[in-house]
């Protein structure tokens with residue numbers, strides 16, 4: 001792939017540059033102004049402007065992070081500290097939802113039974129701590145808030161991640177709670193009762209990828225913990241502003257925009273709709289049995305299909321190449337083993353075999369193709385992706401780049417149309 005020689009066009013801050021007005025130039029003479037304008041015009045002419053669009057949690061920012069990994073500058077320690085705080089807080093957010101769900105599913109008695117069995121076998125953890133005791137402590141501190149808050153002034157002493165102002169007050173508070181309660185979280189997470197809760201998580205909007213954090217709690221709680229690339233990729237921060245990054249790849253200027261996908265964020269999209277070369281529309285394959293976080297009755301896949309239809313039929317994108325990334329294929333492959341596509345009301349017309357990855361993917365590809373008014377969607381514009389897998393994204397982004405550049409040349413008349 002040709003990105004090895006690529007360099008970032010501009011220094012890239014942490015998680016992208018907030019959408020900003022063009023930088024001001026202060027030349028000392030008219031000639032310099034003319035030269036600067038001319039240079040800006042040329043840069044603008046050859047520039048590829050790319051938007052990542054799609055519903056919330058589909059994986060846009062993860063793809064944006066992969067682009068930074070592949071084409072941009074390395075993360076600073078300040079960035080890593082921020083991601084460390086967010087990773088720890090992501091665990092608290094996930095465990096709160098899972099504990100609340102355990103209670104709602106009426107599985108507390110199951111937890112008692114498991115604790116009793118473990119006591120009989122003498123396999124209790126942390127000096128005899130049972131999963132029921134760990135659960136009770138966590139409920140009191142994280143969910144019901146019936147326990148007095150523990151304020152240990154030395155909690156962050158010697159901790160590499162420590163506090164990050166950039167992560168925000170809520171994430172820092174949750175990261176502290178994580179350090180206070182990670183032992184109990186580990187015990188409850190390892191219980192067989194929690195495995196049942198995890199299998200029934202589709203209604204609670206817990207991020208599937210955070211299973212990796214939960215499986216690795218001791219590493220993340222360590223005083224020397226530094227987030228790995230994979231930790232950064234699965235870190236979840238909802239995007240609430242348009243974010244831009246610039247790259248120079250093989251001599252071509254790329255300007256990439258990441259936007260928030262939840263309904264309340266979409267009115268901001270219009271700000272970056274001018275002169276767009278390509279849209280990467282991201283939809284999560286695995287969300288066929290989930291409802292939206294912001295509208296609990298709406299199926300996520302139905303929302304993605306409707307959004308795709310409106311993007312494809314938007315007049316602002318008449319000259320724009322639209323690529324479709326059907327993302328989270330890893331979670332989809334896992335999920336179809338226990339969740340039947342045809343059992344979801346909007347997809348009851350699925351007639352393929354159950355537990356079949358290829359049939360399932362082809363079915364959803366067709367659903368997206370059906371959204372187009374004219375039937376011109378080229379299969380090479382569709383990718384089935386795993387945004388957290390860097391090898392997969394390197395391949396996909398490289399071929400996407402080639403397609404976009406070729407399509408752009410065709411549209412500008414430099415290459416003949418097919």
Ligand SMILES: Nc1nc2c(ncn2[C@@H]2O[C@H](COP(=O)(O)OP(=O)(O)OP(=O)(O)O)[C@@H](O)[C@H]2O)c(=O)[nH]1
Nearest residue numbers: 056057058059060061062234236239261328386387
């Ligand atoms: N397992 C797995 N997790 C993924 C994949 N793509 C994204 N994720 C995870 O899904 C979560 C949501 O992804 P984001 O990239 O934040 O989603 P987004 O589209 O930017 O969401 P908004 O900012 O709300 O619009 C993150 O924790 C990601 O790490 C994937 O292909 N596989």
Ligand SMILES: [Mg+2]
Nearest residue numbers: 060061238239
């Ligand atoms: Mg995002």
